[in-house]
Amino acid sequence: MLLRRLGIAALSAMVVATGSASSSVAVASPDRAGDYAEVRQAIDELVAGGAAGVLVRVRDGQQVWTHSAGVAEVGRADPVPLDGRFRIGSITKTFVATVVLQLVDEGRVGLGDSVAAYLPQFGLDPRITVRMILQHTSGLFNYTGEFGPDGIEPGILPITGPEALEAVNRSFHPDELVGFALSKPARFAPGEGWSYSNTNYILAGLLIEKLTGLPYAVQIYTRIIVPLGLWSTFVPGTIRKIPGPHAHGYADYLGTGDPKSADVTELPVTWAGAAGEIISSAADLDIFLTALLEDRLLPPPLLAEMRDRRSFASGSAQYGLGLLYREVAPGCTSVGHDGGVPGYTTELAGTDDGRKTVVVSVTSGPTLSPEDLEAAVEWDAAVSEIIVEIVGAALCDTTTTP
Template identity: 55%
Template sequence: MNKRTRRACGAVLVAAGLIGVVSPTAVADAGASVQERQGRAGVGAALDELAGASGGGGVVLRVNDRRGEWVTSAGAAELGRSARPVPTGRFRAGSITKTFVATTVLQLVGEGRISLDAPISSYLPRYGLDRRITVRMLLQHTSGLFNYTGDVRADGTPDPGIPMWDQAYLDNLFRTYRAEELVTFALAKPARFEPGAKHAYSNTNYTLLGLLIENRTGTDYATQVESRILKPLRMNDTILPGTRTGIPGPHAHGYLTFQQNGKRKVVDITRINPSWAGAAGEIISTTADLDRFVSALLGGKLLKPRLLDEMRTWMPTGAPGASIGLGLFANEFAPGCTAYGHTGGTQSQTSYMYSTADGTRRVEFSVNHGVLDRADGDAIQRIAAATTALAAKALCG
């Protein structure tokens, strides 16, 4: 992480209690023509629904379909203010980072510098990893390694990781984590299951892949992502921030809400040290850049055909209608309507990036959470349903 201090800068869903902020619907139509709203009535309604479920936050949205491209926003960029989010602004895209990392790893496979089915321990011997764990298993989340941001025990009870929520998270908001530190922490916990036995999402897998890229290239993973993907695609608004705390340019604010001593506490956590996420989820981007990336990836511009086929070799995740490849998910958003991409989340933001196989329908959006208490199960269900509904309407009509 420290190497990047010189550089510019499965979704986390929490729940809601709205305190005297502007109604999301009141500003939802700003910047969108009546004709656009009427032509995409279902998408517009789903957009307003998600803004309404965000606890006073907002949504930035980009849709590409047979009508062309539609870029808009709804809700509020900041609690207590009426201004909607700038539709072209930046946001923390969280685990969408993983698709960039997976693409870089597969490019290195194509160059003969990595073997998908080699033990990761052959490249990173210092960690004493189980020799049955392969590079492919890390990419597909079948390693069984403990998730350093928190996991679940065999009996279904939570097994905490590094501080990720509430006051403990705030106390570590600007702490710098090193990738080696996070891996060592995770490996001190028992494996969740035998390598290759099943799928279970773990940020530890992609932190290790970031270290693998560094091992095989001599530079950190961010340098490789920048030179192999961001620069060739001219993704000028996408940033791998390292330890930089801010989001440059226009952006919405995100908040952490929790109960402390019987009172609700709401804290603006737009500025954070994202080193805890690293190769597993630090990326900052825009809907335009993410659209450029997913179009190039699925259009065969970043990977050779056999490697793109490897990325799209699916296994079930255990969730209805969801399968995983190598850093890429396939989700059936409606009967007969499957799209490919990734979601991302931080404590204060949830993002989607998906495209149909032929690229004719694509959606990218990000919702900034307002006053949302994750202990409120009903609100969690509302925002989860609303995010899925917006993706489904955009992709499936």
């Protein structure tokens, strides 16, 4: 789905691989004998369908079940590490929105304030408010590309081929990303529609820096990572490597079918910035979402603002201020966010009270050329559908508890 694609370039990351290794660990009371059979089946479907590796962590109260399948690196037998780090893509937005709301709580900015008043260098429509950029109601063009009624309108990154690989290998400055978006017509007048745009969160990151005088990454560390002890969570900037144990992700930009040339694990993601650059782990994401939903990062009135949500045009899901709400089973709605960058697709979801959470990380493989856009879109849709099944089974079906 659109939220999972950080941009059109992420379509080329949804490619096929093979793998069979698996591992799991469970911490559960002896009187609860379920083994998350539906979740296991869905994980196996992802690997059989082309994922290089899959990692799932489910928490129900104090009980945790973690399982992985596939391989950490194509061509090697090592399983996906249960404590592995991965690129979380647009789940970064939930971190950024939390920091902005903390600044609102401190009286440094208001949700109804004009963003142009703080970032005058861009010549933004003065009607665009802080709330609008956090909720994707600004109307600003998505710098990573748009899916419109007439097809794809390309973004700042080429979709496939050597040009795409060259683009994702270079560094981008946030001003360049915003400037590209503003060179395109707005989707609608501010506040008169809803359209997911990574441009909004590049602006949110710049707003944090303007208000605090420090890089937005420093605010993420000092306000969230350090207080919660998220020692597997990083804001990489220009650093290419994923520190610590991790699985590899692939996107065959060159169409060679060679896993080594398709390995995008260490490609920089400066083009994602505050819209999607963070690296984390399943355990850290669980801690973060739980703390957020339990009022430990925001006072109740501002968490209520964050939860106040708008429906998508299709009405199939709703979006708050950096929070995605979605019906994942009849009568059961999850809250969290999804994310994707080339090679990695991630889901963070929980029940509204934070009692149950589930984290899913899928790494794509190297054998489908991204030149085949139709196949990439089909794979992305299949991954999205199966992830929703995993979330529904983990959060909503009481027969699948550990």
